[in-house]
Amino acid sequence: MTERFFLYDDLEDTKTRFVSFMGENQRFDLALVRSDRYYGKQLVLDIQGSRFAIIGTDDLEEEGYLEHAFQLESKDAEELRAFLYEVI
Template sequence: MGERPLLEDHTLETRTRFVSFTAGSHRFELALMKAERFNNQTMVINLPKNRQALLDHDTINQDGHLEHLFQLSAMEAEELRNYLPDLL
């Protein structure tokens, strides 16, 4: 099989933290990755939903942002928003 062209191929040193918690009526299972490439943001991965986003303290408070990125209800997003500042 011939080589397939890649647009990018990087190996990075990362620090990853796995957290699970319940907030209100919802359970969250997240992986939080930090790397220099992320420009002071944290890659937050919602493991059960297989959704991810680069977040920081400013972006978590943008209206509708968490709801859209992680496909959450307004109540679920607010529960997550209450935990994220301490995790980032």
């Protein structure tokens, strides 16, 4: 067997916030991971939907980003966007 070639193998301290809230149409169960690795952005994991994205305020302003990343309808994405603006 050949030797494994790592592109990187780092350990990093992170701070994770678990939050669950009910939107008008659906429940959001999220893990927000803060780290120095993503240049001020946070890793947002949708636990129920098994999706994740690296998100900063610039991503929240990009049209259709949350809809695509989390496979949400526009109204649900707006609720998530409003919450993320408060915490990111």
